[in-house]
Amino acid sequence: QSVLTQPPSASGTPGQKVTISCSGSSSNIGSNYVYWYQQLPGTAPKLLIYRNNERPSGVPDRFSGSKSGTSASLAISGLRSEDEAEYYCAAWHDSLSSWAFGGGTKLTVL
Amino acid sequence: QVQLQESGPGLVKPSETLSLTCTVSGDSISGYYWSWIRQPAGMGLEWVGRAYPSGSILYNSSLKSRVTLSLDMSKNQFSLKMSSMTAADTAVYYCAREACRESSCYSWSYFPDSWGQGTLVTVSS
Numbered sequence A: 001q002s003v004l005t006q007p008p009s010a011s012g013t014p015g016q017k018v019t020i021s022c023s024g025s026s027s028n029i030g031s032n033y034v035y036w037y038q039q040l041p042g043t044a045p046k047l048l049i050y051r052n053n054e055r056p057s058g059v060p061d062r063f064s065g066s067k068s069g070t071s072a073s074l075a076i077s078g079l080r081s082e083d084e085a086e087y088y089c090a091a092w093h094d095s096l097s098s099w100a101f102g103g104g105t106k107l108t109v110l
Numbered sequence B: 001q002v003q004l005q006e007s008g009p010g011l012v013k014p015s016e017t018l019s020l021t022c023t024v025s026g027d028s029i030s031g032y033y034w035s036w037i038r039q040p041a042g043m044g045l046e047w048v049g050r051a052y053p054s055g056s057i058l059y060n061s062s063l064k065s066r067v068t069l070s071l072d073m074s075k076n077q078f079s080l081k082m083s084s085m086t087a088a089d090t091a092v093y094y095c096a097r098e099a100c101r102e103s104s105c106y107s108w109s110y111f112p113d114s115w116g117q118g119t120l121v122t123v124s125s
Helices: none
Strands: A009-012 A018-023 A034-039 A046-049 A063-068 A071-076 A085-093 A098-101 A105-109 B003-007 B018-025 B033-039 B046-051 B057-059 B067-072 B077-082 B091-099 B111-115 B119-123
Touching: A009 A018, A018 A085, A018 A105, A034 A063, A034 B111, A046 A063, A046 B111, A071 A085, A085 B111, A098 B046, B003 B091, B018 B033, B018 B091, B018 B119, B033 B067, B033 B077, B033 B111, B046 B067, B046 B077, B046 B091, B057 B067, B077 B091
Parallel strands: A009 A105
Antiparallel strands: A018 A071, A034 A046, A034 A085, A063 A071, A085 A098, A085 A105, B003 B018, B018 B077, B033 B046, B033 B091, B046 B057, B067 B077, B091 B111, B091 B119
């Protein structure tokens, strides 16, 4: 059972906007930055969002992150077929002194 | 651009010790934290532990008694040893670089920004 809670699945049609939530506690999301990773089938996770809402170079601005209290969200606008992947949120957990990950959300582009 | 490559046996017998190495190219391992993260088939990510060149090492509390991490600065490598392997340890093991993108960096400022391709480890007799 993951420390951070994500919905197991999400879906949308091309061009739509989809939002994926990530819920935690005061020991992780509530006191630290949130990170988002995209994992395409058969590949390693790739950094998508860091420090709640910043994008590494090369990540399209269709991807955006936000955080409020002990929850965070990843929004994908202008959905494209290549966005079909598993998405994971992560945050440092202070009391466990460890990285906490969400269980992952499988995004399907219909 | 940094590249990470995991290497090690793909098959380990139950009760044996797993040894994995992550070879880093394109950058020095100095100045970064280095983590191992694993993923059982069809499941989510589980952090195993992290190490810093200064000697600071943290382990997942659930694995701490079985895991040893080490850094070899001369070879630019990062290693994992996990003892008493069981079928529950079957997973893809990733090594990841943790970088800091702030003006002042503390242990909690670092985060995984680059990952290796992963190596599948199967525990079976």
